[in-house]
Structures are given as structure tokens and as C-alpha cells.
Amino acid sequence: MNKIKAVDKIVFNVISKAVIGFISLVCLIPFIMVISGSISEESEILRNGYSLLPRGFSLDAYQFIVQNPRSILNAYGVTIFVTFTAIVMALFLISMTAYVLYRKDFKYRNTFSFIFYFTTIFNGGLLPTYIMMVSYLHLKDNILALILPNLINVFFLLVMRSFISGTVPESIIESAKIDGANDFYIYWKIILPLIKVGLITIGLFEAVGYWNNWVNAMLYINDKRLYPLQYVLYQLLQSTQAYAQSMADTGGSGVQLPSETFKLSMTIVTTGPIILAYPFLQRYFVQGVTIGAVKG
Amino acid sequence: MKKWIRLISVIAALACALSMSGCGEETDSSSGYTGDLPAAELKIYMYTYSQEAEDTSLVMDEINQILKQKINATIEYNLEMVEDAKKKIPLMLASGENYDGIAMPADVYLQEVQKGGLLEIGDMLEEYMPQRMQTMTDYDFTEITYEGKIYALPGGFQWFTPQGYMIRGDLRKKYDIPEVTDLDGLQVYMDTLMEKEPGVIPFNTSIADNINFVNNFLGAAGWVSLGSNELGYYLDDETPTLCYSYETEEYRDFLAKTKEFADKGYWSKNAYAAKTISRDGFVAGTSFVGTAHVVNANDSAIVLKEQHPDWEVEFVTIPDKTLKRPTKGRSFTIPKTAKNPERLIMACELFGVDPDLNALLEYGIKDVHYTVNADGTIKSTEAGASRYPADAFPLVWNNRDLSLYKQVEGGIPELMEVQEHVDELSIIPPHSGFVLKTDEISSEVAAMNNVITTMKGVTNFGMFDSPEAVIEEYKSKMDTAGAEKVKAEAQRQLDAFLANQ
Numbered sequence: 001m002n003k004i005k006a007v008d009k010i011v012f013n014v015i016s017k018a019v020i021g022f023i024s025l026v027c028l029i030p031f032i033m034v035i036s037g038s039i040s041e042e043s044e045i046l047r048n049g050y051s052l053l054p055r056g057f058s059l060d061a062y063q064f065i066v067q068n069p070r071s072i073l074n075a076y077g078v079t080i081f082v083t084f085t086a087i088v089m090a091l092f093l094i095s096m097t098a099y100v101l102y103r104k105d106f107k108y109r110n111t112f113s114f115i116f117y118f119t120t121i122f123n124g125g126l127l128p129t130y131i132m133m134v135s136y137l138h139l140k141d142n143i144l145a146l147i148l149p150n151l152i153n154v155f156f157l158l159v160m161r162s163f164i165s166g167t168v169p170e171s172i173i174e175s176a177k178i179d180g181a182n183d184f185y186i187y188w189k190i191i192l193p194l195i196k197v198g199l200i201t202i203g204l205f206e207a208v209g210y211w212n213n214w215v216n217a218m219l220y221i222n223d224k225r226l227y228p229l230q231y232v233l234y235q236l237l238q239s240t241q242a243y244a245q246s247m248a249d250t251g252g253s254g255v256q257l258p259s260e261t262f263k264l265s266m267t268i269v270t271t272g273p274i275i276l277a278y279p280f281l282q283r284y285f286v287q288g289v290t291i292g293a294v295k296g
Numbered sequence: 297m298k299k300w301i302r303l304i305s306v307i308a309a310l311a312c313a314l315s316m317s318g319c320g321e322e323t324d325s326s327s328g329y330t331g332d333l334p335a336a337e338l339k340i341y342m343y344t345y346s347q348e349a350e351d352t353s354l355v356m357d358e359i360n361q362i363l364k365q366k367i368n369a370t371i372e373y374n375l376e377m378v379e380d381a382k383k384k385i386p387l388m389l390a391s392g393e394n395y396d397g398i399a400m401p402a403d404v405y406l407q408e409v410q411k412g413g414l415l416e417i418g419d420m421l422e423e424y425m426p427q428r429m430q431t432m433t434d435y436d437f438t439e440i441t442y443e444g445k446i447y448a449l450p451g452g453f454q455w456f457t458p459q460g461y462m463i464r465g466d467l468r469k470k471y472d473i474p475e476v477t478d479l480d481g482l483q484v485y486m487d488t489l490m491e492k493e494p495g496v497i498p499f500n501t502s503i504a505d506n507i508n509f510v511n512n513f514l515g516a517a518g519w520v521s522l523g524s525n526e527l528g529y530y531l532d533d534e535t536p537t538l539c540y541s542y543e544t545e546e547y548r549d550f551l552a553k554t555k556e557f558a559d560k561g562y563w564s565k566n567a568y569a570a571k572t573i574s575r576d577g578f579v580a581g582t583s584f585v586g587t588a589h590v591v592n593a594n595d596s597a598i599v600l601k602e603q604h605p606d607w608e609v610e611f612v613t614i615p616d617k618t619l620k621r622p623t624k625g626r627s628f629t630i631p632k633t634a635k636n637p638e639r640l641i642m643a644c645e646l647f648g649v650d651p652d653l654n655a656l657l658e659y660g661i662k663d664v665h666y667t668v669n670a671d672g673t674i675k676s677t678e679a680g681a682s683r684y685p686a687d688a689f690p691l692v693w694n695n696r697d698l699s700l701y702k703q704v705e706g707g708i709p710e711l712m713e714v715q716e717h718v719d720e721l722s723i724i725p726p727h728s729g730f731v732l733k734t735d736e737i738s739s740e741v742a743a744m745n746n747v748i749t750t751m752k753g754v755t756n757f758g759m760f761d762s763p764e765a766v767i768e769e770y771k772s773k774m775d776t777a778g779a780e781k782v783k784a785e786a787q788r789q790l791d792a793f794l795a796n797q
Contacts, residue, residue, distance in 0.1 A: 042580065126387065127386075127387060127390055127391075130387045130390075130391055131387075131390065131391040134391050134393060135391050135392065135393075140393075218380050218383070218384070219383075219384065219387070222374050222376075235377055238377050238379055
């Protein structure tokens with residue numbers, strides 16, 4: 001009997017690992033192609049297209065980035081500042097709001113929950129948001145325009161609320177109150193340390209979101225010094241397509257286009273750091289997602 | 297007590313929100329008088345098709361110095377990618393942002409004029425742009441006129457040449473290939489080079505490129521397109537009767553030709569999905585043919601003259617009937633909220649008539665980006681080629697005037713002849729100025745556009761078994777999308793338009 005179970009286990013393990021291995025390989029292939037493309041010879045790519053292994057090894061594209069680092073370094077600075085500030089602010093606001101909505105003695109918690117939830121289904125749309133940001137808040141060309149719009153993500157807020165109710169028993173809050181702690185003290189000293197895993201998970205989601213966001217820069221930023229990394233990359237990738245269109249028209253701008261290898265190396269340079277963050281946070285990440293998910 | 301706390305919370309929340317709205321900078325528009333024209337800062341929004349040139353801001357500083365002297369105004373510009381511009385312009389106009397001029401892509405123009413956010417400038421043009429207006433013809437106003445009123449500066453831009461093909465003259469002579477004047481000649485050129493110089497894809501084009509073989513068949517037969525939805529009519533029709541391109545006899549010939557090209561391996565098998573631009577490949581030496589607009593071909597020839605002095609770039613326009621196209625997408629419009637509309641029009645006049653300003657826009661700063669040869673031609677310097685290449689500035693400035701054009705060393709020598717040649721072939725179609733209003737048929741047009749985009753890759757690159765089958769497929773997909781309804785509506789609008797002419 002035990003033997004059969006052992007065989008079962010082995011077969012299951014082999015199949016599941018093979019399937020998961022295959023899926024992860026498929027996910028990995030585009031990224032490998034980007035890396036190998038970025039270290040290939042430009043002319044080889046034009047001639048033969050992209051391939052899994054680099055053809056004609058060349059680091060010209062990276063050299064070009066290193067030689068002209070000004071805009072990229074600047075964009076790095078903007079992105080890092082925006083991501084870091086946004087994570088801190090977002091986690092503070094989301095966790096505090098989630099905590100308030102979790103407290104059963106907060107009389108209007110259902111009303112507030114509904115108001116938050118309502119905005120996930122209906123919102124004003126792009127035009128009113130744009131008018132509010134530009135005409136009323138005067139945030140055009142202001143770095144806050146990159147931070148404020150996505151600060152409280154209601155989905156994360158609701159996840160955090162269920163996470164708190166699954167992790168923190170109400171009796172802890174009661175006993176803290178009996179000991180004389182006020183509400184903010186309870187939130188800061190008791191709740192926050194208990195929901196560390198949830199904070200890291202949502203922090204990672206937020207970090208990826210902010211790191212990859214270029215739409216806000218497109219809408220609200222004209223000053224090149226405030227361009228985040230992804231917007232610089234987006235512009236590079238867009239230009240080929242738009243350029244072809246202009247050629248069909250009446251003769252477009254003659255500015256030299258970024259080469260294929262340059263575009264690929266830019267992709268590596270811009271996505272690298274956020275990918276490197278994953279392994280360090282993975283432990284919390286898996287834990288956080290599952291705990292939030294199985295709340296009963 | 298609780299009530300008080302609640303009240304104070306609400307007030308605090310409101311105060312937070314209101315204080316936020318005070319963030320940011322208010323612009324100070326106060327300025328002192330200096331003579332007749334008060335000093336003005338013109339704020340303009342332009343779009344570009346690729347990255348901004350490195351020295352654009354340097355050139356702009358020079359331009360501002362001249363403008364300051366002449367009309368006591370300076371320009372603050374905002375340059376963005378065309379795709380972003382299309383998204384942002386409607387938002388900018390709706391929110392009343394302060395701009396004096398907005399360069400408007402052609403497809404956004406009509407939509408914004410209908411919304412009513414643009415200033416009608418017909419009378420102002422006569423007053424503030426008198427010299428340029430003398431060179432304009434009625435034709436220049438056809439597509440910027442909406443219900444009898446003008447909402448954009450006329451472009452007056454004559455470079456309406458369509459695509460042509462760059463080929464290697466040195467290789468052509470080396471292998472005794474006759475001069476290329478038509479598609480068959482181009483085929484002989486590619487066949488020979490495939491045989492003699494193996495390993496290179498003769499025409500390394502893709503869906504991202506703009507090949508236009510279809511025009512060599514339909515255009516040559518006098519079929520003119522109404523716009524972007526594959527509808528058109530024959531010029532010799534007494535009363536234009538609309539039909540779709542795939543319903544014509546010539547379309548079958550076009551398909552037969554692209555299939556032949558594909559079967560022979562003139563382009564890569566993944567041209568349908570790839571993003572290669574044949575002009576880039578031509579410059580990199582990985583394609584023997586590069587399709588390009590004559591101005592772009594000229595730029596490439598200048599670059600290649602430096603890199604490969606032994607190459608001889610030839611530019612071939614394969615004759616077909618070419619439609620004259622007005623230039624609404626190349627001009628500024630002025631929002632109703634603009635503070636200095638007249639000054640913007642004056643500046644645009646100067647860009648078209650002042651040789652110094654014109655040269656700054658076209659070629660950059662003298663002795664930095666270019667030098668002038670004894671015979672009056674222009675030589676681009678190394679700095680110019682990399683930091684302010686020819687034609688680096690967007691063309692919305694109303695600045696293109698052939699009388700001010702100077703030949704650039706290394707460029708296509710017969711550039712002007714090519715231009716004149718195509719000018720002779722060009723015709724103004726009867727429907728010039730007609731715009732299809734799609735309010736009633738918008739969902740059908742959207743569905744058809746999807747079909748057209750998909751089928752273009754298949755038909756342009758000969759990726760099918762037989763022309764008959766692909767025409768059948770095209771037709772059935774378009775019919776499902778609502779092609780008949782669109783045709784009937786377009787015919788109705790066109791008839792009404794022509795009756796009013």
C-alpha cells in the first residue's frame with residue numbers, strides 16, 4: 001500500500017514539475033530573446049530577426065546607453081523616487097484605511113466600504129480626471145502627478161481589510177484598549193507589525209505598478225526632467241511605428257531612430273531592477289497571497 | 297460631543313481637499329509694453345513622429361532671438377510623439393489649457409472642429425499672414441475648411457510625393473541591370489541581385505513599412521481612394537460610383553503580383569508580423585530596396601554618402617496617378633482660449649518667408665549644423681548629422697517653401713526633378729475636401745477597419761494560396777462587418793457633396 005502511494009507521489013511530482021517547468025520556460029523565452037537580442041549585432045537582427053541565442057556578440061547597445069546616460073539616469077532617479085515615495089504613502093494610507101474599515105465599532109464602516117467599492121465599478125473617466133488634475137489641482141509638470149493618482153487602489157484596500165480580519169483577532173485590540181492604548185497607537189504598534197506579510201505583498205504589487213506606469217507621465221508631464229523610466233522606454237519603442245506612418249505621409253522627421261538592439265538593451269536596463277526585487281520578497285509574497293486568499 | 301467631532305472631521309477633510317487645489321504654480325502673465333507689440337510668450341504644442349533631435353532646443357533659442365526682434369515674442373514649445381498627441385489634444389482642449397497653437401493630426405482635426413473648441417481664423421490670416429496668403433491657392437484650403445470657415449493655418453506644403461524606392465545604382469551598373477522605371481524593372485533588379493549577391497533579402501520590408509504596390513495597379517487604372525476604408529471610384533466615371541478596392545479587376549492583378557513577389561522570396565516570410573523598415577535595412581546594407589518618401593530618401597542618401605561613398609543611391613518613383621493631398625495635418629490650429637493668436641500667425645508667416653528663420657528650422661544653426669558651399673548648396677556637418685539631422689523639426693511650421701529650399705550635399709541630385717515629375721502626375725480628385733461623416737455608421741466602420749488591418753498584411757505580402765480565394769475571404773469578412781451599409785451611406789454623402797460643388 002505504502003509503495004503504491006510512493007509511486008503515486010513520484011508520478012504526480014514528475015508530471016506537475018514537468019508541466020510547471022514547461023510553463024515557466026515558455027514565460028522565460030521572450031525574456032531570453034530580449035537579452036540575447038540586446039547583445040547581438042544590429043545587422044544580424046535586421047537580416048535574420050530575433051533568436052534565442054545571440055548572433056554576432058556585440059555590446060554596442062549597452063555602450064551607447066553608458067555613453068549617453070544623462071536622460072536614462074535622470075529617468076531612473078525619477079522612477080526610484082516615485083516608486084519609493086508611493087509605496088510608503090500607499091501602504092500607510094491603505095493599511096490605515098483598511099484597519100478603520102475592519103474595526104466593527106466603526107459605525108459607518110459599511111457606508112465607507114460601499115463608497116470605496118463604488119469607485120471600482122463606476123468612475124468619472126479620463127476627461128474629468130484630467131481636468132481635475134490639470135485645472136483644479138494644478139499638477140501638470142509636478143512629480144505629485146506621478147504619485148497621487150493611483151495611491152489608494154481599492155482592490156488592495158479590500159484585500160488588506162480581509163487580511164487584517166483574518167490575521168488580527170479582535171481580542172487583541174480589546175486588550176490593548178484595556179491597557180490604555182489609543183486608536184493610533186494600536187494601529188501603529190500592534191496592527192502594523194502583525195500585518196507585515198500583507199504589507200510586503202501589497203507593497204510589491206504597488207512597486208511593480210508604479211515602476212511600470214507610464215500613462216500618468218504621458219498625460220501630465222511635459223518636462224523631460226520628470227520623465228520616468230518606462231515613459232522614456234515607451235517613447236523609444238513607439239517611435240519606429242509612428243515613423244513608418246510619417247513616411248507614408250509627406251516626409252517625416254529625419255531624426256535617427258533607436259536601433260533594434262538599443263531598444264532591447266533599454267528594456268533590460270529598465271526592467272532589471274524590479275525583477276531583481278522578486279527573489280528577496282518572494283518568501284513573503286507567496287505567504288501573503290495565500291493567507292489573504294483562504295480567509296474563511 | 298460626537299456631533300462636534302464629526303463636524304470637525306468633515307471640515308478638516310474639506311480643508312485638505314481645498315488646500316490641495318492650491319498646490320502648483322500659477323503662471324504670471326503680466327508683461328511690460330515695448331513699442332507697438334506687447335511682449336508675448338507663445339505656448340505651442342507640437343507632435344513629432346520620432347524622438348526629438350538633440351539640438352532642437354538650441355535651435356529654438358536662436359529662433360526665439362530672431363522672433364524677439366521681429367515680433368517681440370518668444371516661443372515655448374512642447375514636443376510629443378504623435379500617438380500621445382492624439383490622446384492628449386482632446387483633453388487639453390476640453391480642459392481649456394493655455395496654448396496659443398496646437399499642431400493637429402489630420403484625424404483629430406475634424407473631430408475637434410465639430411466640438412467647437414477651435415478659433416475661426418479666416419479673417420486673421422489675411423491680416424497677419426499676408427505674404428504667405430499670396431502664395432496659397434484655393435486648393436490649400438479645401439480640407440481645412442469646415443462649413444465655410446477656416447480653423448487651421450493652411451500648410452501650403454508642396455511635398456506631396458508618395459513613396460518611391462531607393463535602389464543601389466552601383467550594383468545595378470555592376471550587373472548591367474537596365475534602369476528601373478516600373479515594377480517589372482524593379483523585379484529584374486531584385487532577381488539579378490538575388491542571384492548575384494545571395495544571402496541578402498532583396499526587399500526587407502514588413503507590415504511596419506509602407507509599401508504601396510496596390511496603388512501601382514489601382515491608381516494606374518484611375519481608381520482613386522476615398523479615404524482609409526478601401527472605398528473608391530474610377531476617375532472616368534461620369535458620376536462617381538463607389539466600390540471597394542477588392543471588387544476591382546486591378547486588385548486581382550495586384551494580388552497576383554504580390555504573390556509572385558512572396559513566392560520568389562523578395563521579402564522575409566514573417567514580413568506580416570515583423571517590424572523591419574526597409575529603409576533602415578537599405579542603409580544598413582541588409583536590403584537592396586528601401587521604400588521611402590522622397591524627403592526621407594534624400595536624408596538617407598546624405599547619410600550614406602558619408603558612410604559608403606562608393607554606393608550610388610538611386611530613387612525610383614514608379615509612376616501612377618498620384619492624388620494631391622492638402623496639408624491640414626501639418627498646420628497649427630488655435631484654441632479659443634489662446635492668448636496670442638495673432639502673434640502665432642505672424643510667427644508662422646515669418647517661418648515661411650524669412651530665409652534666416654526658415655534655414656534655422658530646416659538645417660539648424662549655420663557653421664554648427666551646416667555650412668554653405670560656394671554654389672549655394674548646403675553641407676551638413678558631423679554635429680548636424682547627429683544632433684540636428686536634415687528635416688529634424690516637425691513640419692507644422694508652415695515653413696516649407698520651395699523657393700527657399702536648398703540642395704543638401706550628398707542628397708538625391710534630382711530631388712527637384714522628382715518633385716516636379718510627381719507634380720505633373722498629380723491630380724486633384726473631384727471629391728477633394730470630402731470627409732465621410734461616420735456618426736451613423738461608426739460601429740460598421742470600426743469593424744471594417746479591423747478587417748482591413750488584418751487583411752492588409754495578408755494581401756500586401758502575398759501570404760495566400762490564390763488571389764480568388766483571398767478576395768472571396770476579404771469580401772465576406774467586410775460584408776459581415778457591414779460594408780454594404782457603409783458603401784450606401786458614403787455614396788449618399790458623396791453625391792450630396794458633389795451636387796453642392
